[in-house]
Amino acid sequence: MKNKMKISFILAIITVIASIPVATAEINQDPTQPPEGEHYPFGEIVKEVWDVNLQEWTDFVTVGINDTVKFKITITYKVTDHPDANHSMNISIYDLLPECLNYSDNFIEQGAEVLDKLIKWDLGDKILYDNESVSVIFNATAVNCTSPNGEENFAAVYAKETCSQRQLYQNDTATIVVSCEEPCQPGIEVTKKVKNSVGEWDEYVDDLNIGDFVDFKIDIKYHDCDVGYEILNLEIRDELPCCLVYNDTIDISTTGPYIEDPTIETTIDEKIIYWNWTFGQAIVLQDNDSLTIEFKAEFVNYCESNDDNWVYVVAWGCGDLIFMGEDNVTVNCTQPEPKFYKKAFDGNNWVDEINTTVGDMLRFKLAVTYYGMEKFYILKFKDELPCILEYADNAMAYVKDDSGVAIHSMPIEGDLQSDNKTLWFNFTYENNFTLSDGIEISVEFDVLVIGQSECGCDCETEAVNKAWLYLLLCGEEEPVYELYDELVIHSEGNCPPYSVGFLTGPNYGLVDEVLSYTTSVVDPDEDQVSFMIDWGDGTAKVWNGPHNNEDVVSVSHTFTKEGAYKIKIKARDEHLLESEWTSTMIVTITEEEEPPETIIQLSVPMMFYFNNVDGYIRNAGEASVTNVDWTLTISGGLFGGPIESHGIIPSLASGATQSIPSNDVKFEFGKRTIDIVVKVNSMEFSETFACFTLGRFILIL
Structure with missing residues (x-):
């Protein structure tokens, strides 16, 4: 039966090997893809294009439309690491032209097949030994323009290595840029920008609140393509989004030879602004001159979505030419989410990560700033203190207006839960706290650092203080907003020993026999340590030590009565911090000479x-x-x-x-x-x- 299984297994392996596909010579092969199954590098393939200007082969060239482009593909076989590898055969070379090129009359060293953009050279019985090479050269015609980055011309070689039966594949590319410069046309370029939240000119602005002012800039550049035509009239129309109204024009400047003040008009709702230089307000723009308008708008209300701010420009001179241009920026008019944060005071600033020491008193802050048309009369702060912190009261609540000025403050009671870690601060209209547009409500309180975070004795490597904010409408149980933030605390101090080795020694013995044991203690601070053993027989428990950290210590004990005794051990460091008791070890004491059999x-x-x-x-x-x-x-x-x-x-x-x-x-x-x-x-x-x-x-x- 075993022999039959081995024969079946060997036949299965032979079947798998026989089914591995080899390189084929299909004209519809995609040369960007390797053959199916396992394959190895052919050795080297180099795709090059002839640079007429440099008179050399290269991998990048720029040509014009209808130019003839000469290519060369060189393949070099390098034997693989297989012990039976000898030479390559069944060699096919493929070339895939980009859309910008077509194959043309060409010189080919081997017979070739062409299918649209794909060409294949089947080298037939040609055999290449280690480091032998073959090259093919052909021509193509530039038929379409490309981007400045050009397009890739892809080449690949497929072959089979004799004896090793390995499939071989490798590819390379050359890049072609076909330049088609359009004839110059006179016209204007219009660019609209808005100043973002960090004061930079951008195409998008958000984080806006009622009462904010938004700066815009319109740039108009004229180019006449050397025809000598001047711009003498300009009409500019800017359509503000739903959340803005026009406030003021800050500046108008030009690089042109002459300009007068324009006529500035707005619609009744101040959503559309016109700047006109026509019929009496003179302006002159010549080739490459520009005009810049900077203006300000006020944020007056929130909308349901982002909105585009479009500017439209019409320009003309004394002739029949009229030029038009437009551009836009996007303004986020939606109501922003309330901003909630948890911070600690480091003596200078409110921070979101703090280093401290056991015994320190820290000051914490929970704060929310709200922007919107709704008013909230119920808000709840929830704070979950980590294991190394203890609530120390001294809580104060503050209310600030949109300019950061305190308008109300009062002591507030924290609702500490039974776990002594979960803390609630509840604000309602009954204690005169209302959260409306631009208002900040905060609570500050003290905590005592009672544990060490860095050595793993209390909270692994750091302690995370988690906090939540809940905003509710009157009569509703589900919050409209539920926000989260956290604070990281690194606390230094002394840790108790956290690893006490089990007693190593006999788990049975005779009455009045001296039994010997060993143990060791690990302290995270590498303090000197002592240990105490509860022998379970009522004898006094005393501290043994101090000993150096991780020292192996020998002890002995004599039991005077028969019984099964539960023994446990704990340790303390030189600062008198103690570990927990270990789990118990049972020692059986008898009057018999022979110990119980171990099975x-x-x-x-x-x-x-x-x-x-x-x-x-x-x-x-x-x-x-x-x-x-x-x-x-x-x-x-x-x-x-x-x-x-x-x-x-x-x-x-x-x-x-x-x-x-x-x-x-x-x-x-x-x-x-x-x-x-x-x-x-x-x-x-x-x-x-x-x-x-x-x-x-x-x-x-």
Whole structure:
């Protein structure tokens, strides 16, 4: 049966190899794509174009419309790293022209097939050995204009390597720019800009509130293409968006030889502004002269969406030529979301990340600024203090107007929840707090730093203080706005020892026998440490130490009565900060000369597994065991080596079972073995289990 399986497996491999596609000579092959299946570099392919001006081959050239362009493709075979590789054959060269070129009469070293923009040279029986080359040269005609960046002409080579049976593929490109400069036409260029929130001229502005002023700029540039025509009349119409009204014209300037003040008119709603230089208001613009208008508008109301601000310009002189131009910017007229933040005061500024020390008192602030037509009479701040902070009261509420001037303040009570970490500050119309357009409401309060964040004893590497804001309308339970912010606190200080090793030693003994144990303690601050052992027999608990951090310390104890004693241990550092008690270790004391028998049972349930296997260790003895050292190894199969996992179980009570996982298996096929080895009490237990793997599936036999 095993022989049949091996033969079937070998035939399957032969079938897969035989089905691998090789390079084909299809004229409809897309040379930008490699062949299907695994492939390797051919060696080198260089696509070049002849630069008539430089009289050299290059990979970039600029030509004119209808120009003839000469190309060269050179391929060089380089043998691959396969031990059986020898030479290349079945060689095909492809070239894909961009839209700007067509193939024309050309010189080709080998016969070629052409299909629209695609050309193929099939080298037939041609064989190339290592570092041998072949070149093809052909011509194309520039038929369409390109962008200044040009278009790529793509070339590729497909082949097959003898003996190794590998598919070979490689490609290269050359870039062609076809220039088609349009004849110059007289005209005007109109550019509209708006000053954004950081004071720069832009095409978009947002973060606007009622009462804000917005600056705009209109640039008009004239070019006459050397015809000598002058602009003597201008009509400019600017249509403001829904949220703005015209305020004032700030400046008008020109590079032209002459200008007078224009006629400035607006519609009744001040949404449309006209600047006119016609019939008495003289202006002269000559070739490359420009006119700039800067004006100001006021933000008066919110709208439901962004809105475009368009400017339209008509210009003419004494002849029949009339020039028109337009441009626009976008103004975000929508109501902005309230701005909510959580900050801490560092002595100079309100910041969103702060360094502190255990015992410090910090001042926190929660604040919201609202912009909109609605008024909110109910707002709630929620603050979740991290484990290293404690609320210290001294809370004050403030109200500021849109210019930042305080108009109201009062003490406020924080509603501290039963967890002593969740804190609410509730504002309503009953305590004279109303949030309306441009108003800021804030609350400041104190917190005490009671823990260390940097060493992992309290809050891992940093503490995050989370905060929320809820804005509600009267009579509504669901908030209109729910906003979030957070503050990061780095707290320095001393941490207690956080790792106390289990006692290592016997878990059984005789009455009045001296039992010896060892232990060690890890302190995150590397302080000196002491430890205390509760032997579970009523003897006094005393501190042993101090000892250096991570030192292994020996202790002994004598039990005077029979019984099962629960032993635990804890530690403290030189600053008297203590760790928690460890879990208990059970020591069985008897009058008998022989200790209870240690019996360990190992198993792997018969079932399907995916990706890994779970083994089980059962303590079938009468006494608990400690420091159970286990190793699980999966070995065998066709492809990979053994996979080993290892661990230590601190304590395993009598009758208890503990699962042990394997590491993830790799793709495998065939019969394998699972070996479990357990060492405990100077004894070793082992079992071997058979399994069969198919890919990542494992069947226990």
